[in-house]
Amino acid sequence: MIAIKAQELTYTYSVGTPFEKTAVDHINLEIEQGEFVGVIGHTGSGKSTLIQHFNGLLKPTSGKIYINGTDLWAEDTVRRAYRVKVGLVCQYPEFRLFEETVYKDIAFGPGNMGLSPAEIDQRVRQAAAAVGLKPKTLDSSPFELSGGQKRRVAIAGVLAMEPDILILDEPTAGLDPKGREQILSLIKAYHKQRRNTILLVSHSMEDIAKYAKKVLVLSKAGVVMYDDVANVFSRAKEIEKIGLSVPQITRVFELLRDQGYPVSDSIYTLEYAKQELLRMLEERGVPHA
């Protein structure tokens, strides 16, 4: 099933002023249900604008957007329902916390969906557990927590709505390496458990290579590539041309190939790299432990 479909999607900011800017330009895209997609593109390539169309926050200047086959802008009543079916975790979501307690803040989304108190309670506790928050944290004020914990609360607030499609806009920006690792593993675990569609916007090619299955490359308000991680990163030269980088390990292997070593061109994680090196050494008859 197609979860997200964009048809000639175009969005222009500040129409009719000197600040007019087309941030999304005639994008055609189809994302399958259950996919884990990494979204990359340098600043200003239209990533954030594009993903805000997926839950109906922005109205396309022209073109259509379909979620699970429904045209978001055909009827007004549809949109609010889809806003909770497509959960969007915006950039720096911890600055949007507002309730007295963590519990109440996570319950905001499910509460807006009009669920029963028992259902809300269950969802809040599940979501909090999914992001690794301790039950006693639920009673403290979100403003007392550390940055990383606040971020988890904010992500839990979206997870509690149990969206079919989860979109995360740079969920690890400004976190330390340990915090990044934790949040991304939690998301990966959540994906494994629920098999829902996930879109992860990130500037870290290593993170994308490690967690995503497919990569969507945006540049200058358009889609450049949408393919499996291996296929995308094997086109390293093209990616570098539009001002992005490939994972470091891919670069290393690219240089090895340039030097004449017969290594594969689709190495993008350390694990693959190790296997590939061992394979090559074995072929050459170099003994190793």
Next chain:
Amino acid sequence: MLKDITIGQYFPGQSILHEMDPRMKIVLTTVYIIMLFAASNPLGLCVSIPFLVLAYGVSRIPAVMILRSLKPVLPIIIFTSLLNMFFIDGQVLWQLGFLKITLQGLTTAIVMSIRILFLIAGTSLLTYTTSPIALTDGIERLFSPLKRLKLPVHELAMMMTIALRFIPTLVEETDKIMSAQKARGADMESGGLTRRAKALIPILIPLFVSAFRRADELALAMECRCYRGGEGRTRMKQLKIHSRDIFCAIFVGVCFAAVIAINLWAPVVLTMR
């Protein structure tokens, strides 16, 4: 939605109006306001029409922007016009029960609306063609004589600069917070007054928190760069009066003289109260 607020929005360009000295622009805008209210006669008000058309033409600000700046004051204009129309005594034109429209009331209503419209259109031009920084710079220099009276002119100007500087930032922040809460199913468009007021809480609290955080960070950044008030500060951009400023001043002076002349000698067709 929030981005439609234009009062105080700078519209970059390279016209003579953009390049004028901000002090001169502020003075001339004040003169223009006086001119609008000095015109005791509809004919005198008409002088402002070619004046505004010329000014907007020279500045190359699209006409749509005038309409945008006028939109928020329309309710006020309609309200005052209605009051004027029905409550000024004079020659009765139309009557229904206790409601009556008089000739004097009607003319006052029209003249007042035109005045307010021109006032907003004219003063918006100042903020459209002057960057907020240049504007407060001009204000600071204009008010600097008040320093003798121990008025903290520099500090006030700095506060204004910072406030103006942060309007777009806060608007953007509000937009982002609204999107984030809408993404969590917040409903801000429907429901009664109390429900709508309650729906504002998830927006206002993060907004206040972020405003205080920004203020804190800004204060720290200013201190790190050794800011310690106006005493002995020099400027990177010195303000100078050029020939174009003199030219514009003469032009406004002529218009003002015309208004006074019309007041004194023109046949008083429709005298206003």
